[in-house]
Amino acid sequence: MLDYLLPRYKVLREDDLCVKCGVCERSCANDVHTLDEEMDAFLIDHKKCVNCQRCVVMCPTGALAITNWPQVGNGSNNWTLAAMQEIAKQSQTGGVLLTSMGNPKPFPIYWDHLLLNASQVTNPSIDPLREPMETRVFLGARPEALKVNEREHLVKTPMPPQIKLDVPVMFSAMSFGSISLNAQKSLAMAAQELGTYFNTGEGGLHKDLERFGAHAVVQVASGRFGVDTHYLNAGAMIEIKIGQGAKPGIGGHLPGEKINAEVSRTRMIPEGTDAISPAPHHDIYSIEDLRQLIFSLKEACRYQKPVAVKIAAVHNVAAIASGMVRAGADVVVLDGFRGGTGAAPTRIRDNVGIPIELALAAVDRRLREESIRSQASLVVAGTIRSSADIVKAVALGADAVYCASGPLIALGCHQCQDCASGKCNWGIATQRPELTKRLNPEIGAQRVINLVKAWNHEVQEMMGGMGINAIDSLKGNRLMLRGVGLNEKELDILGVKHAGE
Amino acid sequence: MPRCDATHTPPREGAVRIPSGCAISGIMDKSGARHDGTDILKSIALMHDRSNGLGGGFAAYGIYPEYKELYAFHIMYENQEARKATEAYLDAHFMCEKQERIPTEPVRSIVNPPDIWRYFLGPHPVKLSMSGQDEAEYTMLHVFHINAVIPGAFVASSGKNMGAFKGVGYPEDIGSFYRIADYQAWLWTAHGRFPTNTPGWWGGAHPFTLLNWSVVHNGEISSYDTNRRYVEQYDYECTLQTDTEVITYLFDLLARRHGFSQEMAAHIMTAPAWDKIDAMEPSRAAFETALRNVYSSALINGPMSVLLGSDEGLLALNDRLKLRALMVGEKGSMVYLASEQAAIEVVCPDIENVRSIDGGVPFVVQLDEVAARKAQESAENTFCDLCRPAQLVGVVPQASKKAESMRATGGQRADAKWAEGGQNHA
Incomplete structure (x- = not known):
């Protein structure tokens, strides 16, 4: 069959600058660049280029650039x-069309329609x-009220287990398998240094990473890969993954290779077998089943660790x-529809779920209306791109x-959306030793x-500008937000006023 | 009145949030001996420039000893209908011992004051026992109902043996208007307000009160919406959008419902910084960590100096960073607090031990008898009314009925009946 597919990208090489050192050829696991010895020139297979930009970054003379394939459509x-x-x-x-990373479609990004406040005159920044x-920040259940002895400074109410974050950011679930051990180790080391947590995803906890257990969230997903009592007790928190923002309603598939x-x-x-995570947990067909799993896990860790549940928005x-x-x-972990993934069906990624901003606002409001907001912490995921997104969240x-x-x-990812191929030139979404060694965990x-x-510096600057010196006082402080270019309904759901109000 | 857009009336306070600067002052006799309002008037008048004529008021404790077992409601009315509706409502839910117009005196600068009444009343015993609430909770919810539902009526204070006298004007004019020099109180607090906008009505003036609490405050808290959304989970209704209102509710929640001492409640609101907690010995650190953790949304941020009046005495509090001035001085059994030292010295020239209140450290002055009693009591807090009043559960949602059948069965009447049930969820 004749292949109708066009290349997506075109690799541009400035021959004047190229010294034919061959770094590009060695950099590319997709075999885009090949030095033709006879012609003493590089052949370029544009079709294979995924725009990961490894060769562009590695080229010592800056001779390379990637551009879109110049073919136009018919204007429709x-x-x-x-x-x-x-x-x-x-x-x-x-x-089925397969892709990776987050939804790239031009849906509204509500973070970019929210603006922050700053103090002027009536109170100081x-x-x-x-x-x-x-x-x-602390995550975990909280009693609604505390019984104490004020004179002796003693807490009488038993405190449920919680985890402490020095920065309000954790690294979301990415399994060993979907990413390399070096990538996971980088995140684990960073989490330890920053006083926060990385998440094992549903790939188990590699023995080399057990020493970072105090900074790990261990995930239990529908495939239950790597789950045993030792694993459940090796981390700081257990997370049940029900759904993922990039592919709500479906499971996962890590190919045998x-x-x-x-x-x-x-x-x-077993080595070489496909790791298939079913779409649902086969022991959770309703909310009462979730309760059983939550408490099974709490039993397994003797109520020493908080249990999180992650769903897609x-x-x-x-x-x-x-x-x-x-x-x-x-x-409660909410993952919005722009969240990333190692592999997802394109149609699911691009059409299922709702924006995290609206989901967050709706959930926070509902939990307050039900007076159960303080019973659980709320963590959101799905395209947090900067400190400003954190402050707004x-x-x-x-x-x-x-x-x-x-x-x-x-770590080097250029969002080429080709994680599923396993040929990540940055050594992140791959298990090939020659590629993973490119990523030095230190x-x-x-x-x-x-x-x-x-x-975190930027978060502090923004908080200071608002006259707030503890993130506790930013949480749920929607008066610090104003919407721009949003309609009444959107403002109502977000619970914010329009700029100028 | 010059206005660019004739159809656009500036919104009243409550519909908008109005930042304010302020003067505050408090005078207390720890022995419980009562003094008239002359000194507090003089003290707040000295700080004339800290307010701008758009709000002033006083709270006085011990002024109604002959009715000290009854709630004293001070209610402002915009018109006759508001009073009729309110009195009918009070009649249905309370037993009123006495009602009268609060005596006032014409003051040139005070124009168009509301009709202001006071009622000495107790909860209707049958309705109280049917409500499943205690006396304070019952009374509080009915005060919320009047303020939220009855047009043109506002309960300015609702405590026992105390009252608030407030309005739109300079505090010294408001004081003369209410003839506060005629009242005898063991604790006086005063407030002069510098709102950046016209509040538009008298209810928005300070002190803000609820049951026996009264709060005067200078500052603009930046944690307002966090605090508001926290207390609103527990049926407090922030109708005025003022800091004072939400601070009062926080005190009520922590001290009355969660049973903490006022000092501990204030400590929770201005919790020590994490680096201080980290340096504490482990058991104390665990104590402070647990408090910050559970009451994270009760932390107050941004400039504030607060005077909290209650039947126990006076509590003064500054924000953690000490962004607002607040001075204290003593003389015998008298304690004086004010935004400016001059406002203390003007009434007590030989004041002793004058100093400023530290940021984040509650300053507590208790009546001698209260202090003696507290020393004997357990240091453990007891919860009260932790479970919020039951959500009103109906039989079937009105929205599910077709319009026709609703008319036929008088659906609207059914709604009115729920509202009358007194649960205030209508």
């Missing part, structure tokens, strides 16, 4: 070139360089979250955020630490 808004290319691909293969500026010896041992499955998210809290979840009502794409970009950790420290 319906039958765009991209839409036709997808049909070409499916008619060729008969398969606070300079974080001069005054303490607290970003410490990525299940090498290490992955196999960590996941507790879907239409009825507020009612579901309320049920989760009543079922005993100590932390907390002001809408989140206790903290999960972030994965940001730290991955710090250097990777340092980049992530730098990023989160920079974000």
